[in-house]
Amino acid sequence: MTEEIIIAGFGGQGVLSMGKILAYSGVMQNKEVSWMPSYGPEMRGGTANVTVIISDERISSPILNSYDTAIILNQQSMDKFEKTVKPGGLLIYDPNGLTRFPERKDINIYSIEAADEAGKRGLSKIFNMIVLGGFLKLKPLVAPEFLHKGLEKSLPARHHALIPENEKAVALGKELLKAVHLVN
């Protein structure tokens, strides 16, 4: 099993930390993982993206140009990464702020209104965990107990009190996920 994922959005949406929590959960489940961020000028206020690979085997390239899954959280990322999903692959997007929706017919597409729902419930800070929940519903790569451990390892000790809230956000994401287009 190897899952190659790109997570892309604006800086500040928690893209990198979502990837880190996913990767750390993978480590706790004794998988091979890599987490490769885009960094540099792009990092400062612009778009942010991270490639996460979770595998049972040694990971070759941490840098890819096609992915099993793309998690897309803004328009620039949609324009850049929709085309990079492998045929038959998965695209999850948050429609908030998008003006052009995914058009491909050869991939499975889901939407998740995470930003909207997080705003309503005052959960903006853990918006990314709602999205992660949606992804994990479709690709249960890490079991809940390892996600818990991943959160413990990723979050500084002073934020450990917030772990249950993070886990609730993951559960919420599973409910919010909606199929938009399915290949089969």
Place this chain on the structure above:
Amino acid sequence: MGELKLMKGNEAVAEAAIRAGCDGYFGYPITPQSEVMEYLMAEKPFERTGMVVLQAESEVAAINMLYGGAGTGKMVMTSSSSPGVSLMQEGISYLAGAELPAVIVNIVRGGPGLGTIQPSQADYFQAVKGGGHGDYKMLVLAPASVQEMCDHVKLAFDKAFEYRTPVMILSDGAIGQMMEKVVLFDQIPRRTDEELIKQCPWASNGRPKTRNHNIITSLDLDPAGQERVNLKLQAKYQMMEKNEVLYEEIQCEDADYLLVAFGLSARICQKALDLARAKGIKVGLFRPITLFPFPAIEVSNVGNRVKGILVVEMNAGQMIEDVKLSVGCKVKIEHYGRFGGIIPSPDEVVKALTQKIIGG
């Protein structure tokens, strides 16, 4: 098994230094390696093990602090990125000349000049051929994963003291910034003063009345004396060539074509290898782990069994010179490179292999 963590390459270097029993780190901030010192300052190794961490006023000062510490027998390390490592070249030459053990980590970024902050492998020549003045070499390790970033720090210290030589870990901004699973080795206690003096009887750390003074210098104004120094260094480099070569072969046994790459490029080539094999092209990968000493015999053995070789580097063609010198001219050898912070994709590598080697 040691402690399991998800870490950036830069953080793994820092943690490994503490665990290896390093006595002092001296550095100056530069992207994309600033996490090394940031991690150390946050981690307070001066409380954990007594290790000193100091932010110097420049890379020039940092490398000379290394020289000072190393000259007293201490286990010292610095890290920087390309422009900073250029500034350190004088000091590295002095370390080599005075035969001092030290570890220098170069998280390479694109150049020349201020260049870019994105990853590159364009400092191969500088690292491998002796970037400073005079006839010297360093043992150069090229990690390709965060795990190796960690393990190579320990290895680098071991070899630095075994050979009394500076050792460079030549990595790049991508490996420095990316996170992977890493199994950390257990804490090795820092040497006591007594252990240090026993290990380094040559070091200048205070002359007991029972011996004559120790002098750390790279100066010998007498040409005959300086030639002796050079011959000693060359003999040491030959010993390294004989005993310290490290490399990895992946699916070379049945390969028709060979990719040769180090560090991050080797990771990309491994994916390219999978893609090519899926298309029915039998490709192998040869990855030098030590860049000096270069695995000349080993790459030649594999290289002379295949129909063609593509050397993939994030530079304009540097290691390819060593591959050509090693393999000779019976086999077609071409280069594929991207520069200035661009990382080649696995697809590009397959395409280059098809166009330059298989089709050409």
Place this chain on the structure above:
Amino acid sequence: MEEQFAKTEIHKPENIVYKKSDLMVDRPLSYCPGCGHGTAHRMLMEVIEEMDISDKTIGVSPVGCSVLAYDFLNIDMLGAAHGRAPALATAIKRMWPNHFVFTYQGDGDLAAIGTAETIHACNRGENITIIFINNGIYGMTGGQMAPTTLPGMRSSTSPYGRDVPTMGHPLKITELIAQLPGVYYVTRQAVHTPNNVRKTKKAIRKAFELQKENKGLCFIEIVSNCNSGWKMTPVQSNKWMEENMFPFYVLGDIKVDGKLIEMTK
């Protein structure tokens, strides 16, 4: 036979009124006759011997005339790259905090190429002693202009005299670093007369005592002659130094107990 007898008579321990420090290696110095380096070396070694700290002292020599200082001083030493001695000393002291660490540097080394290392080691308040020999010229490379060369003073790269508008002012680095809070004791001395030699030795002793107390950086400038570089006899050069160097580089304490001394001039 008679001569031998006389020598033995004189060599009786009770007749010895002065003897070279045992920490001076028994070999001829490489310095020009008349140069102040030998005396400065000797004062330094006498202090270390009297304090009985030779087993806990690490010295750093520069690039310049005193590049080979380690050949003459029988203590553990490191030869630094040009200007970098304070960087070496910083690391050494940080990792051997109970040892005594000093640098011995000339004006080109300390005040030109090594300015950054000098200022930052001083500013960090490293607990080291810097001995700064200022003779206003690059002696080793053959008499070129130094950062401390006086206005109008001739050198091989200012053959018509230092022209301030084009070559800049001489740098009073000692006054400059005395301003820094990390620096505890700053003094300017000379070694051309017995009286000055005594004062210099006292200053070096004071600096090492303060180092023992971790008071911060101690900085001793020794204004010296360079009869070869100045193209004078030793006697002429000492006179020239008194008449020209001392009015500009005024002898005496500049900072004591962490406090700047009020300047009268």
